[in-house]
Amino acid sequence: MVNYKNYKVWERSHRLVLSVYGLTKNFPKSEEYNLISQMNRASVSIPTNIAEGCGRETQKEFIRYLYIASGSAHELDYLLLLASDLGYIESETSKTIISEIDEIKKMLASLIKTIKKSIRT
Incomplete structure (x- = not known):
């Protein structure tokens, strides 16, 4: 069992949650x-999974849970695009957060790949 707080991807996704909550308040x-x-x-769902x-x-x-987290990141990516298109958030704000989501998705993919490698060896 590993402490989830040791993963940078968890830390970044936790900060993302705080950003999204702050954004949706408006x-x-x-x-x-x-x-x-x-x-x-x-x-x-991302840091929780x-x-x-x-x-x-x-x-x-x-x-399996990392894949679920990745799916939630993809879902949030679209929802931010939608919120931007509806005029609820500024386009630049949306782009900034989507860029952070893209980084989190890459980190999740890399972690999955690393764990899969360790299973095979």
Whole structure:
């Protein structure tokens, strides 16, 4: 069992959650149970799945949770694009956060690849 807090990808995804929550505070009240909820849940899902995967017994299980985290990152990527197109956030803000999501996706892919290599050897 590994401490999830030791992973840089967890740390960055946690900071991403804080950014998304700060951003969605300014969305219209009418989006409270729609886009706000969906974006917040997708963002929280990333570090949560990394943490849960660290608590699993096998590396294969950990990889499965990292894939789920990656899926949530892809979902959040789209939701930010949508929020930008709807005019809820500035285009530059959206681009900055999407850039951070892209980095997190790369980090997750790299971690998955590293763990898969260690399983084979």
